[in-house]
Amino acid sequence: MGHKENPPETQDEVLYGVSSTVLDNIRIALDTKRYKHLRFLLKELHAADVADVMLHLSVEERESFLEAIKAVFDPNILIELEPSILTHVLDVLDINALAKAISGLNSDDALYIIEDLKEEKRQKLLLSLPAKDRVIFEKYLTYPEQSAGRLMQREIVCVPPFWNTQQTLDFIRDTAELPQNFYDIYVVDPRHHPVGKIPLSHLVKAPRDNVVSDIMAEEIHTIPVLADQEEVALSFNHYALVSAPVVNEEGRIVGMITVDDVVEVIEEEIEEDIRLMSKVSAASDFYDPVLLTAGWRIRWLLITIVNTLIASYVISRFESSIQNLTALSFLMTINAAMGGNAGMQVVTVVVRALATRTLREGDTWRAIRKEVNVSLLVGLFCSAVLALIAGAWLHNWGISLILGISLIFNILWAGFAGTFLPIFIEKLGMDPAISAGPLLTTTTDVFGYTIFLGLATLFLL
């Protein structure tokens, strides 16, 4: 934290981030062009906090901010920036500043920046790097996006199984080119296949003459270089890993992934899931351009437009029934809304369970049975409540009975379809987080309007 003189106002400020006072002071220094003072204010801040400051500046402020600090720019700030801010900053920085920044980073962090450059600038930057580094990054860029190969760093500590503890410690102390931070040492055979690992804390606890092969853990969770980053995150989470070796198709160790990269991935993937489930998708930050955000939103709303049009068409088929019994017009929305909401509860649970792998193929029928049972209870309760309210309101117990019965059926359908649809969509190889929700509410709308208006037409008119 650094400064503890003033008691912070809220719990937040104790733990992380810049306070609004610091932010205000930075803004003032920027506005009054006192750049020396600005650099002084920033000197005490962690790179993540400087990135946080830049998030809260306007586009113009950010550009003069960059101009002011460019001589003392810490490359670690780049990797902490929000994606939309990073794109802007990379546009502003020139090739020389970028090349300098890249050389100060671990290979995985440098790659993160290179990935984000526009094609033309990326080529220029790669050409300005030393040949050795250029080859490395070009190799990196051949791995698919969001694969383990893009996440890993090439800097690793590998030792042969026949060394002892002391030799290993001496090797670490005497080798200049090691990762900035590492938590495990990998034991490799002569073909460079990993055969074990030693957590660093076990190495320093072991007697000096212990042989590496005796103290290493043979249970290593190797990551194939082409594995998807979501799988990598689930694996780290499942086995509570702090680092894991990455191997190529031949099983040779080519790098390692550390838990900090994975925490990023978890946040990213879950953010993505939340957005997909809420039909928001990418480019929705306040820091993205209006036109881009509107474009994404409209794409999702187009699905909604189709849904509502289908529902409207279904209702229009019952036009004359509604004209004869106008109470139908305000009760029909209850059935559709309740079915949609109950169904979305089920879809959310099932989609999450599929994403976290707590629900698998073999559990399909068990899950459907459970959800249908729950829906039966939920349906009985909600339809009783709503039928009673509708009856008391309209003094028409015929229509309230039909509302209750159609509601039970719609909620039961929501329970069945809400479980079945996501599982089915995943089986087809598509992402249920995107399509299950709109598909389900279309069915609950169609089913809800049809059964309520249909039963009313049959029995009341």
Place this chain on the structure above:
Amino acid sequence: MGHKENPPETQDEVLYGVSSTVLDNIRIALDTKRYKHLRFLLKELHAADVADVMLHLSVEERESFLEAIKAVFDPNILIELEPSILTHVLDVLDINALAKAISGLNSDDALYIIEDLKEEKRQKLLLSLPAKDRVIFEKYLTYPEQSAGRLMQREIVCVPPFWNTQQTLDFIRDTAELPQNFYDIYVVDPRHHPVGKIPLSHLVKAPRDNVVSDIMAEEIHTIPVLADQEEVALSFNHYALVSAPVVNEEGRIVGMITVDDVVEVIEEEIEEDIRLMSKVSAASDFYDPVLLTAGWRIRWLLITIVNTLIASYVISRFESSIQNLTALSFLMTINAAMGGNAGMQVVTVVVRALATRTLREGDTWRAIRKEVNVSLLVGLFCSAVLALIAGAWLHNWGISLILGISLIFNILWAGFAGTFLPIFIEKLGMDPAISAGPLLTTTTDVFGYTIFLGLATLFLL
């Protein structure tokens, strides 16, 4: 990974978890009561994988499974179990088995089990522990749930600033009671206040005669013992921490939190957020009892019931307009649905931005301006599309014009209220993830029906 003889069928199985073949073999061994073979099958599995197996067994299978493995039960399995399964297992295990399990765990993991016990069983267990341990756990239990105090482990490595590298390494090698795994060494003053930290990988790289105070990083991100676990997770994520010291009210170091605990918290909190946003809440796993799940679902649906009743009431006020122009009955749902969906997109983005602290008080107007601008574009586009479709469908350009105009206003309202409501709710000290959604859709329903039916009544009837 262990066995690599058979090529795995899917990418999933390469990275983690048990394959369905392994699961089937375990089931067969269990059904045929070949418990020795069962234990043999389990020997090769990581504790997290055994927990995974138990998740997929039925209640009865799980009980005979526990009976079969109880003699060789690995306590680490307990901390990997899903909450609802853990509760069941703790019910089945007797006090002696529990006490044995507790003694084999790190203090934070042991606490996790003790927390989950029913009051009576917890007291019995605490009494069966050695007095020293009992005192420690009783102290632990005085920290609020979901606080840093409950997450931390007491086992830490602390050294004085005047030691050198060699002394520190000798201390680590010669001290028996150290944490199983650690990644940083904390430097403390005589009052036991942390003054610096050394990542273990820096310690082993440093020359033997370097003094601790020269190689330590003074930037330590201490965590107050009462801090909320969500704040802890955000702080770890922000500064990419692997471990952090926990201090009590006097600033004394009392424990440490490691990144694996935090990964759990991140998953837990985000799971909670997703559930709150989707109005599902706790007890929604397939592995929870039907009655419990139904109870939770109904609680949320009660809010929905109120919403739909309000909307129904609004519509009923326009009963005679609908009777005179029945097309209103099927067009009115379009306006309400589009407003609700567009508004939920906004609410989701704002709630997430508040939760991840990318949106702060000072940004309120900037966020509202952005969202209203986006909504203007979205509203213009959607209302043009829908007005054209409605006009072409009904050959009534008056009603389609009114649909278009009311849709623009409703989507604009959704953009404003969708940004303002969550920020306002958070300012009142409540959680916007729970209440912002239903509140917003109630307003878009009421506003949507009123403006569309109202304008139609004024101009068309």
